[in-house]
Amino acid sequence: MLSRRRAYVCRNAAGASQSPSERVSIEISIFTCFIQGSLMLSLWLNVVASGILMGLVYGLVALGLTIIFGVMRVVNFAHGEMVVFGVYIGYWSVRMWEVPIIAAAALAAAVMFVFGYFLEKLIVKRFVNSPHHYQFIVFIGLSLLFSGILLVAFGPDPRPTASQLSFRTVSIGILTLDLARLQAAGVAGLLIVMLGAYLKYSSFGRSLRAAANNRLGGLIVGLIIPRIYAITFGIGAACAGVAGALISPLFDAQPYLAMDFTLLAFVTVIVGGLGSFGGALLGGLTIGVAEAVAALMFSPSMKTALPYALLIIILIFRPRGFFGVREV
């Protein structure tokens, strides 16, 4: 839109004092310029837009990680596996029941919430007060265990979800976007807003924030900390699971994806600031756009490298991340 207006202004300015033939040739060259320019522009806009869309999904994954860390001071190294569980839930429910991906995401949310809740009750709670290196080992162990279970259950081969949705696109002006990506981003964005509102305004959300802010203070006023922790872990796992189900039309379901997602979630959270809600969202958007732009500017293989470069730059100039708290 902007470029078209600029080209129009150029043309008027150019046409003021030339002879008709010159004017035609200039108009043609400006026109090709305009076409090329607008092609480049639309390419860039498309890339940035799809980066933003993926960024919202990354934001949701990172939110799951950051909420668990913020409340429990526990780092979930098995977060990527939880995303992959979600991918498989999306994959199987679309294949077996041909449900829309949104229904699969709802199923993933429910299953992963219950999974996270009981994982906390059975295992994680025993290590909440342990030193960090104990927790580290426990979560790496869980992550290996979950990957192993996925391998045994589904085998190492990628399974393409390849639903109709994977190939559909939507055009908005000069933007042409994957429907699957748009839908994933829309649902992720909506969930982020809803979760934010729940934490901000509900009575349980208030207790959760209080426990995150001051655990001893929470014990003093009688908050049922174990219950808050189990629900928090459930919410975190559900965020990962939903995000996994939402992107199942875009990624082939494969157990080895987990490590990538864990690392990506970490980069996102650290860029945004550990334990910060807004930080997870902003970090997700930054990483999503950085990935997309890297693929366009350098080469697609740079796609995974740039977020880490960005991480290093941000750690140098702003070690707390965008919104990080000083004491973290």
Added chain:
Amino acid sequence: MHDEALLSVDGLCLAYDGSNALNGVSLDIRKGELICVVGANGAGKTSLIRSIAGTIPASSGVVRMNGVDITRKPPWEICELGIAQVAEGRQIFGALSVEENLLVGAALKRAKAEQVNTLESVYALFGRLRERRRQLAGTLSGGEQQMLAIGRAIMSKPEIVMFDEPSIGLSPALTDVMFSVVKLLHEKGATILLVEQNVAKSLSLCNRGYVLENGSVVLHGSSEELLSNSEVQRAYLGM
């Protein structure tokens, strides 16, 4: 005496890292009483409050509330029985607003239904908190944070409130305000266990007192008795 006590502590011991913070402390409070536990730094005052509240489990001994053993109960169940505390260092939620802090104080089943009314009564007591209710609690001054901690304890509709050194870190003027707030709450019918380093002020406020030294009760009696005791005068009142 034991039967009518609202809260009774019997032979409470607490060991931290091998050293004994509490060495068989016994005390009791009847309904409507205002008693104080005084002692120097490190005498075990905070340990006493924490083990009653269940945040640090006692190694041995018994705590009873209305005759029921609560020694091994988790803190949230103890709070639900009506034991609230204004903790050392206030322990407010700095990243939450003043009003949110107060509402979290009413998250217990015993208090939730009436939280709107209780909130109103806390605001009536501390006008300053009403003025600042949208402000983050971490931005309040020390005295205001102390009021918030007291307000938050009131929000749980407690049977008994334990104050852990409410005057610590406050100016002499604010300390007087804090003591008058404690007195006011008592006059309104609250049962109060006040733990203080400020021996003279707290004894003159209370009916009875206990003197804690190295984790043991070395003296107890009415405030007049303690204030006229030569040991107390020498060790704590500088006479």
